[in-house]
Each structure stands twice: as C-alpha cells, then as structure tokens.
Amino acid sequence: MTASLLIRGGRILGLDGEAERVADMRIHDGIITEVGPDLAVRGEPVVDADGAWLIPGLWDSHVHFGQWARSTTWIALDGTAGPDDVCARVAAALSLRRETGRITMGFGYRSATWERLGTVDELDAVTGSQPVVLISGDAHNGWLNSAALSRLGLPHRTGPMTENEWFTTLARLTDLPEQQPTHEEEAAAVALLRSRGLAGLVDLEFTGAFRDWPARVAAGIRGLRVRTGVYQHQLDEVLEAGWRTGDVLPGGDGLITMGPLKIISDGSLGTRTAWCCEPYVGLSPQDPHAHGAANLTAPEMRALLSRARDGGLTVAVHAIGDRANQAALDAFADTGARGSIEHAQLLRREDVARFAQLGLTASMQPLHAVEDREMTQRWWADRADRTFLLRSLLDAGASLSFSSDAPVSPPDPWLAMAAAVHRSGDDRPPIQPEEQISAREALASSVDGQRIRPGAPGDLVLLGTNPLAHHDTTAETAEALKATKVLATVCAGEIMTP
Numbered sequence: 001m002t003a004s005l006l007i008r009g010g011r012i013l014g015l016d017g018e019a020e021r022v023a024d025m026r027i028h029d030g031i032i033t034e035v036g037p038d039l040a041v042r043g044e045p046v047v048d049a050d051g052a053w054l055i056p057g058l059w060d061s062h063v064h065f066g067q068w069a070r071s072t073t074w075i076a077l078d079g080t081a082g083p084d085d086v087c088a089r090v091a092a093a094l095s096l097r098r099e100t101g102r103i104t105m106g107f108g109y110r111s112a113t114w115e116r117l118g119t120v121d122e123l124d125a126v127t128g129s130q131p132v133v134l135i136s137g138d139a140h141n142g143w144l145n146s147a148a149l150s151r152l153g154l155p156h157r158t159g160p161m162t163e164n165e166w167f168t169t170l171a172r173l174t175d176l177p178e179q180q181p182t183h184e185e186e187a188a189a190v191a192l193l194r195s196r197g198l199a200g201l202v203d204l205e206f207t208g209a210f211r212d213w214p215a216r217v218a219a220g221i222r223g224l225r226v227r228t229g230v231y232q233h234q235l236d237e238v239l240e241a242g243w244r245t246g247d248v249l250p251g252g253d254g255l256i257t258m259g260p261l262k263i264i265s266d267g268s269l270g271t272r273t274a275w276c277c278e279p280y281v282g283l284s285p286q287d288p289h290a291h292g293a294a295n296l297t298a299p300e301m302r303a304l305l306s307r308a309r310d311g312g313l314t315v316a317v318h319a320i321g322d323r324a325n326q327a328a329l330d331a332f333a334d335t336g337a338r339g340s341i342e343h344a345q346l347l348r349r350e351d352v353a354r355f356a357q358l359g360l361t362a363s364m365q366p367l368h369a370v371e372d373r374e375m376t377q378r379w380w381a382d383r384a385d386r387t388f389l390l391r392s393l394l395d396a397g398a399s400l401s402f403s404s405d406a407p408v409s410p411p412d413p414w415l416a417m418a419a420a421v422h423r424s425g426d427d428r429p430p431i432q433p434e435e436q437i438s439a440r441e442a443l444a445s446s447v448d449g450q451r452i453r454p455g456a457p458g459d460l461v462l463l464g465t466n467p468l469a470h471h472d473t474t475a476e477t478a479e480a481l482k483a484t485k486v487l488a489t490v491c492a493g494e495i496m497t498p
Contacts, residue, residue, distance in 0.1 A: 003493030004028045006041060007460070010049035012452050013468055015444040020053075027458035030254060030492035035454060047495060052487055053466050057199025057225075057459025058413045059448040061363045062316075062342055062403035064139070065203045065226075066174065066212070069181040069189040071107055071407040078108035078137060083118030086134065086143075091126040102178045103148055106134040107407060110270045111141065112375050117159050118143055133173060137371075138270035139408055142166045163267050164295055171206050171233070187221050195498040196412050197484075199459035199491040200225035200448060202403070204262045204316065204342075208234055210243070214251035223491050225459065226252075227259030229316065232304060235261060244312030255492060260316040260339050261308040264295055266324035269345065269375050274321035277348065280379045292321050301327065305337040314339035316363065322346045322386065329354045340401065343368075346380065346387050356397035363401045364388065366416045366442075367409045370425035384432070390420055391435040400445040414481050417442035417467075422478035430474065439468050439477050462487040 005027045012021050012035075024039040025032055075093040080086045086109050094104065104127075111117055123132065123145040131148035135141075143160040144152075152172055161169060173179055181189070193201070201224060203209040209228035228249070230238045243249065243258040267273020272280060272292065279290035296304070301317075308315045319328040320343045328341050329351055340361040345368065355362050369388040376384050393400060402420065404411040420442040423430040430436060437445075450456050464485035471477040488497045 004044035005493045006046045008048050010054035012054045027493040030458045032456045053463040055461050056447040056450040058197040058446050059200040060403045060411050061202045061401040063201045063406045064205045066205045068406040069185045075106035077106045080109045082114045087126045103131040108137045110137045112270050112272045138268035140268040140271040194223050194489045194496050197461040197486045202227045204229040213256040217252050226256050229259045229262040239311045245314045260314040262316045264318040275324040276321040277323045281381050301331040305335040309337040316340045316342050318342045320345045322348045332358050352392050353396045361399045361401050365405050366420035370419050390437050402446045413446045414484050418478035418481040422474040458493040460490040
C-alpha cells in the first residue's frame with residue numbers, strides 16, 4: 001500500500017463536540033500523516049476539497065457481502081402478506097426468467113406476521129422442476145421447493161427450515177459455484193458501497209471471507225478495508241494459521257485483516273426464534289416455542305468464547321432476544337473474552353450498563369427498528385420500550401457501532417443514521433422518541449471509532465452537504481441525512497468519486 005494524497009481546504013467536522021475547522025491533510029502509505037493549514041505539496045496528487053465537509057471513512061460493521069452482492073438478482077419478496085402472496089410473486093418472476101440450471105433465489109418475506117407457514121407442496125405447484133430457494137428477510141429461515149431439496153441432497157420435508165438446520169443448508173447452498181457472485185457483481189457492489197461513503201466493512205459471510213477477500217484484492221477489486229469474520233466450522237483453520245484479530249491477511253495489500261469469531265446464539269424476531277425472558281405475546285408459556293430458543297447451551301458458548309480468547313480473536317455474538325443478550329453478557333463476563341454483541345435488539349434494563357462495564361461494543365442496525373415496527377407491536381408489545389436502546393446505551397457509556405446486516409437491510413449508512421435520529425420511516429410518530437440520538441452521535445457511531453488526525457487510517461469522505469446542520473425536528477434531520485451528497489470517498493489514500 002503506497003497511495004499518497006494531499007487534500008486541500010476541507011471543512012473537518014468535529015465528532016466529539018469540537019467546532020468545524022478548515023485544514024489540509026496529507027495521506028502517505030495509507031495513513032494520515034499531517035493535518036494543518038497550508039501544507040506543502042511533496043509530489044503527491046492534490047485534491048482541492050473546495051470547502052467540502054470532511055468526515056472519517058464510514059464503516060458498516062455487519063455485512064454478509066457475498067449474499068448481498070448476489071441479492072441484487074434475487075426475487076424480491078419483501079412486503080408479502082402470506083404464503084399465497086409469496087407463491088404468486090415467485091410464479092410471476094419465473095414467467096419472466098429463463099433459468100439455465102442455476103437455483104432461483106428469492107429474499108425478503110417475513111413470516112412472523114403470517115397466519116400460517118408455507119408448504120413445500122404449494123411452492124412446488126408454482127415452480128415445477130426449477131430449483132427455488134426463498135430466504136426470509138431476517139435470513140433465519142429458508143423455504144425450499146422439492147427440486148432445490150433434491151439439488152442439495154436433502155430429504156423431502158413439508159415446510160420451511162429454521163435456525164441451525166437452515167444455517168447448515170445455507171452454507172451448503174452458498175458453497176455451490178453457481179451461487180458465488182461474479183467478479184463483475186463484486187466490483188459493482190464495492191463501487192456502490194464506496195459511493196455511499198463506506199471505506200470499510202466487517203464481512204460476516206458464512207463462507208470463508210478470510211480467504212475470499214485477499215483473492216478479490218488480488219483480482220483487482222479494491223477500495224475497501226475489510227475485517228473478515230470466521231464461524232465455528234472454520235475456527236480450526238484460522239487458529240492453526242495463527243491469525244489473530246487485527247492481523248493483516250496475506251495477499252490483501254494491507255486492506256484485509258482478520259476479524260472476529262461470529263457466534264449465532266439465538267434466532268430473530270422475524271422468525272419468532274429470538275430467545276426471550278417472557279413468552280411472545282399471545283403464546284402460551286407451555287408452548288415449547290413461546291420464548292424462542294437458544295442455539296447454544298451456556299457451556300458451549302463459554303467454550304467458544306474461551307477458544308477465541310486464547311487464540312487472540314475477538315468475538316461477535318449475535319443476540320436479539322433479552323434472554324439471549326443476558327446469556328451473551330454472562331458468557332463474556334465469565335470468560336474475559338472481548339468483542340461485540342451483534343443486534344442487541346431487546347435488552348433487560350439491568351443489562352444496559354453491562355456493555356460498558358465489560359468493554360463490549362453494541363453493534364446495532366437502527367434501520368431494523370423501523371423495519372420491525374409491526375412485528376414488535378405484534379409479538380413484543382409488552383416490551384417494545386426495551387428495543388433498540390441507543391440513547392440508554394450511550395448514556396451508560398457503551399460504544400455503539402452501526403451496520404446494516406445486508407442483505408437484511410440495504411448497506412446505506414445514511415439510512416441507518418436517519419433511523420437512529422428519528423426512529424420512524426414514515427409519517428407515523430417516532431418509536432420510543434426517548435431513545436433518539438443526535439446526528440453527531442449517529443455519525444460518530446458509523447466511523448469505526450476513527451477521527452481525522454495524524455496516525456489515523458487515510459480514509460475520508462468528502463460531502464457536499466453538512467450532515468450536522470441544525471434542523472428544527474428530528475424528521476427534518478433524518479431527511480437531510482438521507483439526502484447527504486457524497487462527493488468522493490478515500491480509502492487508504494485512494495480516491496473514488498461516485
């Protein structure tokens with residue numbers, strides 16, 4: 001990595017309350033080396049910011065990159081009201097497609113609000129011999145037709161699969177060569193991310209992201225810093241290689257580093273499998289599924305965290321229900337492992353302070369608060385005031401890191417920030433307005449903890465509008481954030497304009 005760049009006359013936005021200031025900055029070998037007025041040119045390219053606002057490069061701390069890159073070609077199933085609606089949409093899409101043996105994919109249905117689940121037989125009736133795999137919008141359940149089950153070597157079944165069974169199937173599916181994104185799709189995906197101001201992401205893809213990203217860089221796909229996750233089934237490989245969190249991975253030209261061990265400890269609200277202290281509203285406590293479920297026992301969780309700790313890996317624990325978050329916090333406390341809780345969607349009040357006490361990051365997706373609004377009111381109406389506690393976590397001293405969980409939500413950091421500030425995606429009043437945070441706090445939660453100063457990564461975003469400008473209402477602030485104009489993104493000293 002040898003990129004050098006001099007940026008003149010940018011307006012640096014202060015993310016810690018300090019005033020905006022105008023300055024030049026020099027980037028050498030991917031690192032900011034100087035920030036100040038009237039820096040001399042030393043042979044590097046010069047960019048005139050011409051008064052543009054400057055912020056550190058944005059990060060998405062939870063992405064499934066390969067799935068998201070491919071999802072642009074999948075059948076969109078969001079907003080479907082039930083199995084009949086899904087089947088009608090699939091039938092219409094297949095009538096317009098000419099498949100060549102590749103499994104047809106659909107994405108986005110949310111069955112938690114349906115009166116019944118779909119069946120394999122009714123999906124067969126509209127798909128015939130064409131293999132079809134449909135993935136829920138939360139990615140925690142999958143609905144396959146008979147042809148897809150046969151293609152994957154799975155026995156016939158009557159309905160969808162969820163959680164661990166589904167994740168095993170998804171891993172088998174994504175390993176198929178036909179399901180890998182093409183070079184062109186991956187390059188276009190990276191370009192789209194950078195056009196939104198993203199300079200980095202944490203890739204928690206189920207397949208070997210720690211292998212895939214160095215290969216992508218070697219093939220000429222550049223422009224992002226990536227921390228690559230590892231799952232339990234790949235952990236031996238990473239530990240045997242001696243890779244620790246933060247280590248630069250071979251072949252990645254300094255852009256690709258080892259990330260965390262990812263553990264999925266419970267399910268999701270959309271599949272009604274998030275593990276909760278109390279039964280879902282309307283379900284009998286005697287129902288074995290009334291509380292959702294844990295995907296791991298407490299000893300299994302502690303053993304995984306201990307292995308990661310001993311191997312120098314941080315841990316990213318998926319926990320959505322309040323019982324799952326309590327168990328994850330307990331496991332971190334018991335083992336001394338470090339890392340993050342991914343989602344932290346529903347929390348017990350007494351657990352909020354534990355994030356800061358244990359030095360854990362709450363890696364959250366504010367846009368999910370908007371997207372899950374109806375399901376929250378249906379299934380968690382008695383605890384909706386304990387969802388997405390952004391203000392409470394910040395006030396308790398916790399570190400927030402925003403993300404999308406793409407393809408679950410679009411990897412657009414400005415949408416996430418807008419949702420954090422306003423907590424409504426339409427004309428309805430905000431959800432829990434007491435948990436709103438400021439635009440400055442939302443932006444600070446989107447830059448991987450970085451600031452524009454010497455020694456920081458040479459990752460910047462040039463903006464044509466000021467995202468911290470004052471507005472009279474949170475609704476106006478959210479609209480302004482969503483309309484923020486990205487003029488250019490700089491990653492490790494390399495600049496790209498949309």
